[in-house]
Amino acid sequence: MSQTQDWPLFEIFVRAKSGLDHKHVGSLHAADAAMAIEHARDLYTRREEGVSLWVVKSSDIVASDPRDSDALFTPAADKIYRHPTFYDIPKEVETL
Amino acid sequence: MYTQSLNEPSSRPVEALDDAERLARFQARIDAEEKIEPKDWMPDAYRQTLIRQISQHAHSEIVGMLPEGNWISRAPSLMRKSILIAKVQDEGGHGAYLYSAAETLGVSRAELIEQLLSGRAKYSSIFNYPTPTWADTAAIGWLVDGAAIMNQIPLCRCSYGPYARAMVRVCKEESFHQRQGYHAMLSLARGTPSQRRMAQDALNRWWWPALMMFGPPDTASHHTGLSVKWKIKRFTNDELRQKFVDFTVPQAEFLGLTVPDPVLRKGDDGHYITGALDWSEFNAVLKGNGPCNAERLRERRTAHDDGAWVREAAIAHAAKRSARAVA
Ligand SMILES: [Fe+2]
Numbered sequence: 001m002s003q004t005q006d007w008p009l010f011e012i013f014v015r016a017k018s019g020l021d022h023k024h025v026g027s028l029h030a031a032d033a034a035m036a037i038e039h040a041r042d043l044y045t046r047r048e049e050g051v052s053l054w055v056v057k058s059s060d061i062v063a064s065d066p067r068d069s070d071a072l073f074t075p076a077a078d079k080i081y082r083h084p085t086f087y088d089i090p091k092e093v094e095t096l
Numbered sequence: 097m098y099t100q101s102l103n104e105p106s107s108r109p110v111e112a113l114d115d116a117e118r119l120a121r122f123q124a125r126i127d128a129e130e131k132i133e134p135k136d137w138m139p140d141a142y143r144q145t146l147i148r149q150i151s152q153h154a155h156s157e158i159v160g161m162l163p164e165g166n167w168i169s170r171a172p173s174l175m176r177k178s179i180l181i182a183k184v185q186d187e188g189g190h191g192a193y194l195y196s197a198a199e200t201l202g203v204s205r206a207e208l209i210e211q212l213l214s215g216r217a218k219y220s221s222i223f224n225y226p227t228p229t230w231a232d233t234a235a236i237g238w239l240v241d242g243a244a245i246m247n248q249i250p251l252c253r254c255s256y257g258p259y260a261r262a263m264v265r266v267c268k269e270e271s272f273h274q275r276q277g278y279h280a281m282l283s284l285a286r287g288t289p290s291q292r293r294m295a296q297d298a299l300n301r302w303w304w305p306a307l308m309m310f311g312p313p314d315t316a317s318h319h320t321g322l323s324v325k326w327k328i329k330r331f332t333n334d335e336l337r338q339k340f341v342d343f344t345v346p347q348a349e350f351l352g353l354t355v356p357d358p359v360l361r362k363g364d365d366g367h368y369i370t371g372a373l374d375w376s377e378f379n380a381v382l383k384g385n386g387p388c389n390a391e392r393l394r395e396r397r398t399a400h401d402d403g404a405w406v407r408e409a410a411i412a413h414a415a416k417r418s419a420r421a422v423a
């Protein structure tokens with residue numbers, strides 16, 4: 001049994017239809033980006049799930065660390081004045 | 097995407113939290129129905145349980161292509177052949193989704209394939225039964241994919257994000273598998289006397305193995321406790337089996353076929369009561385002594401070995417192209 005190394009891992013993003021963002025759907029192994037597109041077509045769009053594909057080498061993705069989540073994301077929670085609902089406007093003022 | 101980053105050594109000081117506290121926080125997240133994602137802290141036993149379950153699941157999809165693949169070249173019509181090819185291709189896709197989900201836990205694809213081919217990994221025992229007639233492909237779609245759906249729908253809400261997302265994708269496709277199987281079964285059941293006999297014979301052979309797909313009875317299952325606590329598993333083996341029986345018996349009746357269980361009856365509560373399952377057979381098949389265990393592994397190994405030069409050539413070709421692009 002020959003024990004070859006895995007092909008590189010690619011992350012796959014599919015645009016379901018024009019007008020929508022590309023959305024992450026999963027990953028697959030391919031020798032290069034061109035093959036990743038071909039495999040992604042077979043693996044993630046067998047039932048017209050998409051009209052466009054992005055493939056990105058997984059090792060090229062830089063992700064935030066879950067341990068930084070508090071520092072990165074919770075400060076927004078006490079800035080409720082950023083939301084329109086924070087402001088009480090008299091009823092008489094319309095279309096605001 | 098997460099495999100590489102998981103393997104990177106952490107550059108930060110070891111967290112001050114002790115394991116008990118981290119475990120408590122982890123369980124609180126699970127209890128609050130939060131999903132666990134690849135880079136989140138998780139107890140090692142959770143990680144190992146998932147690697148085992150997801151990879152066994154992936155192996156089952158891949159080995160599951162063989163019994164039906166046996167009939168692609170001999171399907172009775174072009175339409176049935178196209179359907180069967182699409183179905184078997186889906187199963188290969190399910191294997192790929194699931195291997196990817198397992199890889200987010202820090203195990204490599206090559207390692208998982210090696211575990212399957214060396215015979216160390218388990219896969220669903222159902223695929224070690226033979227498919228001697230066309231009706232077997234129909235019965236597999238109806239019963240085996242039907243049982244798989246019962247098992248898989250609750251997994252769409254599994255606490256581990258990548259597994260849950262893979263299962264959503266799988267479940268969308270499984271419905272086609274079950275319906276095409278029942279449709280093929282219906283054609284046989286409404287066909288000539290010998291076609292009806294063929295359909296009945298397939299039901300006779302697949303009924304009990306399909307019931308055993310849900311795993312050992314709750315009284316004998318080792319994994320259920322923690323898996324339920326961690327929301328990897330939402331229902332017990334017996335609960336899912338009961339649901340399957342309740343759904344399937346009327347479907348068999350509609351086909352005009354007889355479920356091969358002489359003591360099967362409907363209880364006062366509306367649930368069917370089946371005869372006893374022969375677990376010694378299940379265990380024998382699981383241990384490798386089923387009718388096709390050796391053949392299935394041999395076929396997988398041959399396919400893997402025959403594909404080796406393609407995998408190597410593709411890498412060499414990619415390396416050459418990227419060298420040329422740089423030059
Ligand atoms: Fe499947």
Ligand SMILES: [Fe+2]
Pocket residue numbers: 187241244270273
């Ligand atoms: Fe299926």
